[in-house]
Amino acid sequence: MDFRQEFIEFALQCKVLRFGEFKTKAGRLSPYFFNAGLFNDGASLGRLAEFYAKAAQAGSVDFDMLFGPAYKGIPLVAAISIALARAGNNYPFAFNRKEAKDHGEGGTIVGAPLQGRVLIVDDVISAGTSVRESVELIRAAGATPAGVLIALDRQERGQGELSAVQEVQRDYGIPVLAVAGLRDLLQFLGQHDEFADHRAAVSAYRERYGVDA
Numbered sequence: 707m708d709f710r711q712e713f714i715e716f717a718l719q720c721k722v723l724r725f726g727e728f729k730t731k732a733g734r735l736s737p738y739f740f741n742a743g744l745f746n747d748g749a750s751l752g753r754l755a756e757f758y759a760k761a762a763q764a765g766s767v768d769f770d771m772l773f774g775p776a777y778k779g780i781p782l783v784a785a786i787s788i789a790l791a792r793a794g795n796n797y798p799f800a801f802n803r804k805e806a807k808d809h810g811e812g813g814t815i816v817g818a819p820l821q822g823r824v825l826i827v828d829d830v831i832s833a834g835t836s837v838r839e840s841v842e843l844i845r846a847a848g849a850t851p852a853g854v855l856i857a858l859d860r861q862e863r864g865q866g867e868l869s870a871v872q873e874v875q876r877d878y879g880i881p882v883l884a885v886a887g888l889r890d891l892l893q894f895l896g897q898h899d900e901f902a903d904h905r906a907a908v909s910a911y912r913e914r915y916g917v918d919a
Contacts, residue, residue, distance in 0.1 A: 709760045714894040715755070715859075717727040720750050725889075725904045732864070734915060737907035740858050742829035742883035743778070757885045758827065758855060761792055762786070763782055765854040765883040770822030772799040773844060774838040783827050786855075802843055820847035826854045831870045831882065840916070841878050850878050859884035862915040869917045888912055 717723035721744060728739040743753045772790075773784025780801045787799040798818030805814075809817045826840045831854065839862075841851045845888075854874060859882070864870045892912065895905035 709757060709764075710890040711894050712887045713757045714891055716753060720744060725901075725907075731913075732887075737904065737911050740830065740860075742857050751781060751785050752789070754790040754857070755782070758782070758786045758857070759789035759795075760814075761883050761885040762790065762825065762855055763793070763795070765808065765853070765855075765881070767823035767825060767855075767881055768823060769797070769852040770798050771818055771820070771824055772838060773820065773824045773826050774799065774801040775826065775828060775840045776802050776804050779826075779828050779836070779840075782829065786827055787898070802840075815847070820844055820849040822849060823852035824849050825852050827907060828854065829857050830860070831856055831874055834870055834877075836872050837874050837878070841880075851878060853881045855883045857885050859887035861888040861917055862912070863917055867917070872917065884887060 714897050719725065722741055724739050724741075725737060726739070728736045730736050742754075747752050755866065766776065772783050772787055783799045783801055787797055789867050790797055800815055800817030800820055802919070803814045803816060820843070824844045826837060826844075828836055831837060837854055842852045856871075859869070861869055861871070864873055866873075871884070874882055888908075892905065894909060895901040895908060
């Protein structure tokens with residue numbers, strides 16, 4: 707099975723991905739909900755990191771280190787760097803504090819110095835705020851944002867005609883890699899008869915709000 711399909715199955719098993727009727731930040735009624743915060747134990751976080759590592763290795767982004775924006779990106783970036791190291795690729799990583807520390811080593815960046823091509827890791831992209839802040843921090847350090855790596859791309863329009871992911875790609879000129887997207891979810895649902903009703907609802911939602919990948 708393709709790792710993207712395995713990821714959808716894993717998210718369902720962990721109840722991170724659920725079906726029903728959920729109100730999104732945009733005020734839409736979505737037939738599915740993805741809450742990466744529910745990967746909240748050692749086993750699930752470790753498995754999640756392996757999927758991120760596979761997506762990073764399968765993507766066409768060259769990078770020298772990883773960066774995780776506070777707060778959700780902090781455990782992610784540490785776990786993903788461990789997964790990559792176990793796969794034979796040892797990358798340095800860093801993350802930021804929300805507030806600068808005025809004692810000890812000081813500053814807002816913790817971990818390896820920001821340098822070279824930096825891959826930003828996060829759970830999802832909604833408003834793109836954490837990406838913007840990460841890009842500013844990376845550039846201020848003299849490093850180069852190489853791309854963004856997320857768990858799920860909902861592949862739906864934001865306020866305009868573009869998705870949140872497409873807006874990030876347009877605004878910062880960097881690619882966004884996702885472990886899986888709405889297209890992968892629909893493929894998974896189509897291969898499992900027990901999800902036929904959910905596939906119809908998700909397909910209708912995509913018809914209304916979806917964007918081309």
